[in-house]
Amino acid sequence: MDPRIHDHAIIGNTRSAALVARDGTLDWLCWPRFDSPPVFAGVVNGGGEWRLAPSGPAQVTRRYVDHSNVLETTFVSASGCAVLLDLMTVAGEDTKRRELVPDDELVRHVRCEAGEVELDVVVAPRPDFGRARVRCRQHPHLGIRWEAGRELFALRSDVPLALGDGEARARFRLRAGESATFSFTRDDGPALLAPLGEAARLRIARTVAWWQAWADRATYTGPYREQVIRSALTVKLMAFAPSGAIVAAPTTSLPEKPGGELNWDYRYCWLRDAAFTTRALLRLGYEDEAIAFTSWLLHATRLTHPEIRILYDVYGRMPAREHEIASAAGYRGARPVRIGNAAAAQLQLDCYGEVIDAVAHLAHVVGGLSHETQRLLRDLGDYVCGHWRLPDQGIWEPRGAPEHRTHSRLLCWVALDRLHELGRSGLVAGLDLDRLAQEASWIRGDIEDHGYDAARGCYTGSFGNPDLDASVLLLPWYGFHPASTPRMRSTFERIRERLAAGPGLFYRYDDSLRSGEGAFWICSFWAVELLARGGGTPDEARALMDAARGYANDVGLMAEEIDPATGDALGNFPQAYTHVGLINAALSLEEAR
Amino acid sequence: MSWSSWLVWGFAATVILTSLLAGSQGLGMTRMNLPYMLGTMFTPDRDRAKALGVLLHVVNGWLFSLVYVAAFIQWGGPTWWKGAAVGLVHAVFVLTAALPVLPGFHPRMASESRGPTVVRQLEPPGFLGLHYGIQTPISIVIAHVAFGAVLGGFYR
Numbered sequence: 001m002d003p004r005i006h007d008h009a010i011i012g013n014t015r016s017a018a019l020v021a022r023d024g025t026l027d028w029l030c031w032p033r034f035d036s037p038p039v040f041a042g043v044v045n046g047g048g049e050w051r052l053a054p055s056g057p058a059q060v061t062r063r064y065v066d067h068s069n070v071l072e073t074t075f076v077s078a079s080g081c082a083v084l085l086d087l088m089t090v091a092g093e094d095t096k097r098r099e100l101v102p103d104d105e106l107v108r109h110v111r112c113e114a115g116e117v118e119l120d121v122v123v124a125p126r127p128d129f130g131r132a133r134v135r136c137r138q139h140p141h142l143g144i145r146w147e148a149g150r151e152l153f154a155l156r157s158d159v160p161l162a163l164g165d166g167e168a169r170a171r172f173r174l175r176a177g178e179s180a181t182f183s184f185t186r187d188d189g190p191a192l193l194a195p196l197g198e199a200a201r202l203r204i205a206r207t208v209a210w211w212q213a214w215a216d217r218a219t220y221t222g223p224y225r226e227q228v229i230r231s232a233l234t235v236k237l238m239a240f241a242p243s244g245a246i247v248a249a250p251t252t253s254l255p256e257k258p259g260g261e262l263n264w265d266y267r268y269c270w271l272r273d274a275a276f277t278t279r280a281l282l283r284l285g286y287e288d289e290a291i292a293f294t295s296w297l298l299h300a301t302r303l304t305h306p307e308i309r310i311l312y313d314v315y316g317r318m319p320a321r322e323h324e325i326a327s328a329a330g331y332r333g334a335r336p337v338r339i340g341n342a343a344a345a346q347l348q349l350d351c352y353g354e355v356i357d358a359v360a361h362l363a364h365v366v367g368g369l370s371h372e373t374q375r376l377l378r379d380l381g382d383y384v385c386g387h388w389r390l391p392d393q394g395i396w397e398p399r400g401a402p403e404h405r406t407h408s409r410l411l412c413w414v415a416l417d418r419l420h421e422l423g424r425s426g427l428v429a430g431l432d433l434d435r436l437a438q439e440a441s442w443i444r445g446d447i448e449d450h451g452y453d454a455a456r457g458c459y460t461g462s463f464g465n466p467d468l469d470a471s472v473l474l475l476p477w478y479g480f481h482p483a484s485t486p487r488m489r490s491t492f493e494r495i496r497e498r499l500a501a502g503p504g505l506f507y508r509y510d511d512s513l514r515s516g517e518g519a520f521w522i523c524s525f526w527a528v529e530l531l532a533r534g535g536g537t538p539d540e541a542r543a544l545m546d547a548a549r550g551y552a553n554d555v556g557l558m559a560e561e562i563d564p565a566t567g568d569a570l571g572n573f574p575q576a577y578t579h580v581g582l583i584n585a586a587l588s589l590e591e592a593r
Numbered sequence: 594m595s596w597s598s599w600l601v602w603g604f605a606a607t608v609i610l611t612s613l614l615a616g617s618q619g620l621g622m623t624r625m626n627l628p629y630m631l632g633t634m635f636t637p638d639r640d641r642a643k644a645l646g647v648l649l650h651v652v653n654g655w656l657f658s659l660v661y662v663a664a665f666i667q668w669g670g671p672t673w674w675k676g677a678a679v680g681l682v683h684a685v686f687v688l689t690a691a692l693p694v695l696p697g698f699h700p701r702m703a704s705e706s707r708g709p710t711v712v713r714q715l716e717p718p719g720f721l722g723l724h725y726g727i728q729t730p731i732s733i734v735i736a737h738v739a740f741g742a743v744l745g746g747f748y749r
Binding site for chain 1: 618619620621622624625626629630633637638639640641701703704705706707708709710711712714715716717718724725726727
């Protein structure tokens with residue numbers, strides 16, 4: 001049986017990421033970018049995994065080392081205790097100037113803390129779902145080498161490894177105080193073969209210190225600080241350092257419905273999610289990430305200006321055409337496994353509001369915007385003025401006919417409202433403020449006239465469609481209505497009656513009930529914010545927050561959805577959007593104190 | 594000897610050699626990156642090493658083209674096929690003699706017999722440069738034959 005999605009933890013180096021299961025199996029790694037073909041794809045039964053664990057039964061506990069993305073797994077067996085550290089090494093710019101540092105290195109370091117532990121290790125890379133032709137050989141001093149096309153994957157270890165059938169294996173025994181290190185690197189030029197021993201321990205310590213230093217920059221001191229910092233670290237891990245893009249999740253095709261076909265590739269940058277993330281990081285004090293994202297945004301949208309696409313790859317290009325990997329059996333049989341994402345071609349008008357709102361937040365923090373950014377914002381505003389009346393696919397990206405969606409209209413209103421504010425404060429020059437105000441007022445009227453069901457006393461997901469949609473919980477968040485208004489209170493009541501999926505859980509819309517998908521995690525955090533902002537009492541908000549965060553796994557990670565029946569995570573994992581939801585909810589609770 | 598012709602065609606041949614080697618890396622024929630290997634002799638900073646290495650490689654190519662010109666003078670004048678022949682000899686020398694002993698000169702290259710250390714981490718090329726991919730010898734031969742053919746064909 002495949003490990004639960006919930007049983008995974010993430011490690012990464014802000015360019016790519018890997019998943020490690022509780023049993024010590026590393027079963028997902030894409031190198032050198034988040035959206036590169038995987039080297040290990042065991043989590044979707046696409047071939048390739050790296051097992052490292054005691055050979056017999058053991059009790060397992062896990063944590064991240066301090067405020068870092070270095071994973072520590074403790075195995076306690078009948079004969080002893082072993083602690084495994086998993087990480088992808090990172091180094092600061094100063095270090096990179098002083099010494100040769102591999103761009104892509106994954107280190108697994110196991111140390112026996114007590115007694116004696118026998119461990120098994122099996123390293124079986126299967127580049128590109130096993131489709132790449134691999135040449136494998138062992139060199140007595142340079143390690144085991146898998147050559148696949150232009151890439152070399154090299155494994156070095158201080159444990160003797162046997163090579164057979166493209167897999168490196170060993171069974172070895174550690175006594176108290178002894179340790180073993182495995183260094184796995186990727187290069188497409190002459191490889192950097194990182195040394196083991198003390199040098200490896202130094203790289204581990206340096207990686208912990210790098211993450212810790214980043215976490216220490218957070219200015220947040222409010223409630224749920226530990227969860228907020230863990231979420232920020234998880235989101236930072238998914239920010240592609242060379243460009244500033246932030247991917248939605250590091251995985252593809254972990255199913256939203258057990259055994260179902262709702263399997264999507266999330267290893268791209270959704271402008272909506274990234275803008276939402278940027279704003280949260282900015283509120284935590286991370287200006288550099290917000291500036292990097294804005295620079296990336298300018299670059300990514302240059303070719304489609306003033307239209308923006310829904311999603312881009314980490315370099316601002318269109319993602320790969322969506323296709324299926326026939327050889328991958330899928331997570332617990334959930335097929336197909338998809339690469340690429342067809343949602344890229346959809347019209348989702350809410351993206352404009354998210355992007356403009358994120359840049360507006362940045363402008364207020366840093367006190368100005370470049371001429372190029374101002375021009376982009378003006379053009380985006382013109383586009384919204386000319387297109388907000390169109391039906392679209394909206395935030396949930398259904399693959400059916402476009403509709404007039406309340407949330408999309410809301411974000412169009414946000415776009416024009418924020419631009420108007422930027423114009424009035426002199427941060428963006430050359431805006432037609434009267435036109436922006438007029439169009440924003442028309443959008444507001446449109447939402448109130450067509451998005452509100454007076455008979456039931458609630459905002460609906462689409463105009464003329466009685467289905468409810470949790471995305472309307474965001475109306476107060478964006479300043480459209482105070483949360484305490486009768487309309488918002490009654491809307492929340494209707495959503496709670498119809499979309500509640502269990503303690504602290506909500507489905508995202510009525511379609512979830514029909515399709516059998518799980519509860520949508522971020523909707524719980526939106527509800528927390530609504531309650532904290534006056535839609536309920538602070539106690540109600542905290543109780544809901546406790547319930548929602550309680551579904552996070554043992555190391556504080558969250559997926560896109562939760563199976564209400566089991567409490568297990570569903571969908572791609574971990575998901576930046578959900579973690580950002582937690583951060584925003586905590587910030588709202590802090591503001592409400 | 595025509596110095597101006599050497600300057601122009603020595604440079605052109607070097608540019609072609611460098612482009613062919615970079616192209617063969619980009620196309621996945623080899624992982625060998627001569628500018629990077631040259632640059633890391635002088636700095637551990639990978640980005641700086643690549644930039645410095647390109648400069649050194651161009652200067653190297655220019656100087657090597659002097660040897661080609663000397664060979665043409667001794668061999669009764671340049672032709673493209675004489676240049677290609679000298680290039681072939683040059684490539685065989687690089688593959689069989691220069692690359693295998695490179696770890697002895699390169700301060701950051703790991704030794705075949707001892708493996709990497711804290712300072713020496715760069716993968717050695719091995720015999721015929723085969724550690725950098727099985728098609729490495731082919732790309733080196735093609736690049737050097739092209740280098741010689743251009744020089745022999747245009748130098749006057």
